[in-house]
Amino acid sequence: MADIDIYMKLATLPDDMKKEVGDFVDFLKSKAKAKRKVEVQRKAGLAKGLIKMKEDFDEPLNDFEEYL
Template sequence: MENLSLYTLINNLPAHVKQEVRDFVESLKKKTKKDEETPKNRQFGVLKGKISMSKDFDEPLTDFKKYM
């Protein structure tokens, strides 16, 4: 669809519908802007010391013994 024909269609709409079209177009612009953003550089070691596993992590689980 050409820009002029799209403009003509929108221009012939009632004022309250034009506002809805404007809101929709703005939401589409925000959505595409989020998609185009590049991810930030990540740093190694940011969570060092914040995550730990329990000492008995590798021990067998007795709760599931009947299923094995």
Template sequence: MTEIQLYTKLSKLPPALKAEVNDFVDFLLSKKKKAVKAKKPKFGYAKGQFKMSPDFDEPLNDFKEYTE
């Protein structure tokens, strides 16, 4: 849909519906701004939330047949 087609449809609406369309357009624009302003996670933000088992680096016996 082109801008001209949209404007033509909009010009046919009564004033109350034009106000509603205006509010909806404002909502969409604010929604777009919020999506753009997503914050980047900071380094170390999840520190202490994950724990690794002490044997994490040990070889797995399940794959022993493939390493021989």
């Protein structure tokens, strides 16, 4: 639904109902904000032990000997 359609419906409501609509919009915005906060939270260390590095990881690569 387009914003203009929502506005046109809102414009025809009595003032007391407009207040209810405004309160509901505020509720929806706070609900969406709370949901985003839950999704963003992360816990460090969940992948610990899943990645293994070889002993020679820091050693120079043979392919680059001519550049060194």
